[in-house]
Each structure stands twice: as C-alpha cells, then as structure tokens.
Amino acid sequence: MTLQSNAPSLLHDLLWQMADDDFVVALRASEWLGVAPHLEEDVAFSSIAQDEMGHAAAYYGLLADLGAGPRDVLAHLRPAADRRNSVLVERQNGPGSYRELPHFDWAYALARHYLYDTFESLRLDRAVQSSYGPLAELSRSIRREEHYHLLHHEAWLRAFEVERGADADARRRLQHGFERAFADAGDLAYTAPWQSGWQHTGILPDAASLGAEWLERVTARLVALNLDVPAAALFRNGRIGQHTPELDAILGDASEVLRLEPAAAW
Secondary structure (H helix, E strand, O other): OOOOOOHHHHHHHHHHHHHHHHHHHHHHHHOOOOOOOOHHHHHHHHHHHHHHHHHHHHHHHHHHHOOOOOHHHHHHOOOHHHOOOOHHHHOOOOOOOOOOOOOOOHHHHHHHHHHHHHHHHHHHHHHOOOOOHHHHHHHHHHHHHHHHHHHHHHHHHHHOOOOOOOOHHHHHHHHHHHHHHHOOHHHOOOOOHHHHHHHHHOOOOOHHHHHHHHHHHHHHHHHHOOOOOOOOOOOOOHHHOOOOHHHHHHHHHHOHHHHHOOOOOO
16 A cells, blocks of 8 residues: 555654654663562563663654654653653652662552553554555564563463452552553553544554454453453543653653763664
C-alpha cells in the first residue's frame, strides 16, 4: 500500500508515541539497578532498560531520517509538553528518588511493565505489517526482544502466588500495584480523531482494535491470578502532551550529560 498525502504527519504521530514510550519506560526500568529485590533482577531490569533504550534510539532514528531533527535532541532535549508517551510509563517507581532514599514498589513496577509490554507487544504485531517499510522492518527485530520482556514479567506474576489461600500480603501488594497502574493506563491506546488514518493508510493496521484487545488480554491474565480488574482510567492524556511533574524530573536527569556536554553521544 502506498502512503497517502496526509501520511507523513500520521507517521510522525505514531513514531513519537513509540519512541517516547520506550525512552521513558527505559529510564524508569534503569532505576532498579542496585535496588531490585535480588541480584538477578538487577541484571534483568538493566538488560530490559538497555533494550528499551535501544528501541527508542531506533525509533528516534526513523524520525531523524524523516527530518524531525537530530536523534539526541529528539530523545533528550524536547520538553515534557512535546512528549507523546503514556502517563503510565512516566510515573515514579515509588516514594523517594533513585539518588536519595528510594523506597520503590516492586509490585507496582511489575504491574506497570506487564501492562505496558502487553500493549507494546500488540502494537508491534500491527507495526510489522505497516505500509511504511522501515517501521515494519524495525518492528520485526524489536518484537523478538519484547517477547522475552513479557515472558519475564509473566513469570514474576506467577511467582507472586496469588491463588486462593496463598500469601495475603503478596496478593494485597500486587492488587494495589495493578490499581495504581490501571489508574494511568487509559491513554495507552488513545487515538486522536486525526490518527484514525493510521488504519486507513496502513501505517498501523487494525489500530482501532488495539485497546480492546489489550484490555481483553490483561483481563484474562488478572482473572487467572484471582485478582480484581481495575478500570483503566484517563487521569491525564500523555498522547496529547498532558503529563505529570514526574516526567519533567526524570527528563531533567536524563538530559543532564547532554546539556553539560552537547558533543556527547548517548
């Protein structure tokens, strides 16, 4: 399928979402280095963070090829209001900060990453069929790595042993983690009216069904774990630039080196 005349702006919209999602979730995953529950998870989440950052770099590279600007600037120097990531990925891991007194919530981190990676997996399933060849090719490579991220999170969910009669505190913490995550998940599959062209142009086939399929999949998982399924709320809509102060803070940390030394490579 050939791209229609309005496709360039539609393509930019999609790539901004994919790039910003992965960039910010990589920053949050990296904050578990040294504070994860055990050494194996230090290694696992560090690897996940590296993967997601690499994916973000590749998406920003496509945007740079389309004339959006230098990749480093796109990743590090755009203000929060210009970001199109979901609010879900920008939230802090818990009270405190990575630099000082991090009292992070592992159950919330698992819930957040499971919800996001399930959505990302479904989005990539569609992107590999994109009418924009470079995105389809890149998505095929990224989808292989994301498959293992999702397997990792699902293994942890099973390890929480939240079946009936199991540890009540583990169940309570995981339930609370999902409630927090769902409270920000309403913008994951948000599609603005002008973005309906994703499906019509083939840039993202079956885009209209993405949200419903995501909800069906995560609902089935939570029911299997004997957890209540919270409603996916739309607290703020990151897809149209509505973000929290938490995004400003982590972007400031991430861009510190580039601001101090513009010649540095990320």
